[in-house]
Amino acid sequence: MFLTPEEIKQQTRDLWRSCFQCSDEYLDIFFEEKYTDRNSLTVRQDGRVVAAVQLQPYRMTFYGLVVSAGYLTGLCVAPEWRGRGLAAQLLREAHRRLYQQGAVLSFLLPAGEEQRKFFESPVHGAYWTSVFRTEAEMEDKGEEEPRIEVMRPEEWGNDLYVYYRQGYYTDFMLHPSENDFFAALRLCDLENGYVLVARRKRSIKGICLAVVETDGRCILRSILVSAPSVKSMFVRYLKQHAGVDHVWARVPIPGGLPASQSYGMARVVNAERFLRGVLAAHPDFQIHIGVDGDLDVPENNGYYRIQDGRLDITDSKPESIVTSGGLAAMFIGAQPTYMEMMLDE
Numbered sequence: 620m621f622l623t624p625e626e627i628k629q630q631t632r633d634l635w636r637s638c639f640q641c642s643d644e645y646l647d648i649f650f651e652e653k654y655t656d657r658n659s660l661t662v663r664q665d666g667r668v669v670a671a672v673q674l675q676p677y678r679m680t681f682y683g684l685v686v687s688a689g690y691l692t693g694l695c696v697a698p699e700w701r702g703r704g705l706a707a708q709l710l711r712e713a714h715r716r717l718y719q720q721g722a723v724l725s726f727l728l729p730a731g732e733e734q735r736k737f738f739e740s741p742v743h744g745a746y747w748t749s750v751f752r753t754e755a756e757m758e759d760k761g762e763e764e765p766r767i768e769v770m771r772p773e774e775w776g777n778d779l780y781v782y783y784r785q786g787y788y789t790d791f792m793l794h795p796s797e798n799d800f801f802a803a804l805r806l807c808d809l810e811n812g813y814v815l816v817a818r819r820k821r822s823i824k825g826i827c828l829a830v831v832e833t834d835g836r837c838i839l840r841s842i843l844v845s846a847p848s849v850k851s852m853f854v855r856y857l858k859q860h861a862g863v864d865h866v867w868a869r870v871p872i873p874g875g876l877p878a879s880q881s882y883g884m885a886r887v888v889n890a891e892r893f894l895r896g897v898l899a900a901h902p903d904f905q906i907h908i909g910v911d912g913d914l915d916v917p918e919n920n921g922y923y924r925i926q927d928g929r930l931d932i933t934d935s936k937p938e939s940i941v942t943s944g945g946l947a948a949m950f951i952g953a954q955p956t957y958m959e960m961m962l963d964e
Contacts, residue, residue, distance in 0.1 A: 632650050682899070690725075691727040718918070725885065727883070728882070747948040764817075804828065813857060886943045
């Protein structure tokens with residue numbers, strides 16, 4: 620039975636509701652701001668969507684380059700259709716599409732340790748945990764910035780996203796689109812959070828998103844400021860208006876540090892392009908490594924040598940052989956990698 624794009628969208632939304640227990644308000648935000656027909660992958664049986672995933676494109680800064688990456692979200696299968704390999708089918712299709720589009724990496728955010736083990740399986744993409752965070756208390760150093768006012772605006776203009784996009788540039792970051800940005804603001808507002816803007820007259824000097832979570836802690840979801848003093852002003856505002864003594868943030872850090880907490884998972888979808896990016900940033904870098912076990916993009920399986928400013932695919936077997944997820948973790952996991960405004964809170 621033929622389904623129109625609008626019918627597929629509505630059925631996917633209904634499947635999300637049954638699988639994730641999402642509120643209608645959350646579903647409104649996602650399906651109005653982030654869902655697109657071209658990014659929706661589904662399995663349909665007898666005119667019904669029985670499995671779905673969203674494959675969302677992202678710009679990523681990577682060793683000083685801007686590369687294409689994908690973010691997988693909303694993978695779900697109707698209960699009566701589970702155990703038939705439909706999730707693996709959708710993931711394979713997503714990885715093939717990313718490879719054909721020239722993407723370098725694929726990311727996702729597991730809901731817990733059970734899902735983390737699920738995605739580590741070769742049949743589900745061989746993802747590895749590659750993004751880590753830690754919790755840090757934000758200090759109010761008592762600083763003031765003359766003529767700057769912190770406000771909680773009732774309406775959000777496009778100038779907020781312009782400020783965010785122009786000011787938030789760091790290496791190893793998935794950069795939110797305009798739709799991602801405003802969806803995150805809407806979700807923060809839905810959860811009675813604080814969307815704060817610091818202005819000097821009409822000029823924006825900072826943006827902050829914060830929510831008091833169910834354990835009573837105030838957590839910064841994102842913050843961008845023009846000066847450290849503006850950060851202090853945001854922290855002071857939240858302490859006063861949210862009625863809290865402390866404000867925390869979940870800060871990206873390298874995975875090898877003792878305080879690191881597992882967050883995002885990644886896998887390489889084009890090993891040659893990925894390694895050429897590493898080489899472009901570090902011409903003196905040397906490595907001999909193999910990739911094996913990639914069931915979805917077998918083109919990645921092989922032996923790679925970076926030496927003397929060259930990348931060669933060789934027949935010489937290296938001592939170190941990793942999965943596509945392991946290759947991502949080797950390089951991404953050693954960096955503080957930013958994934959913000961993903962609607963996963």
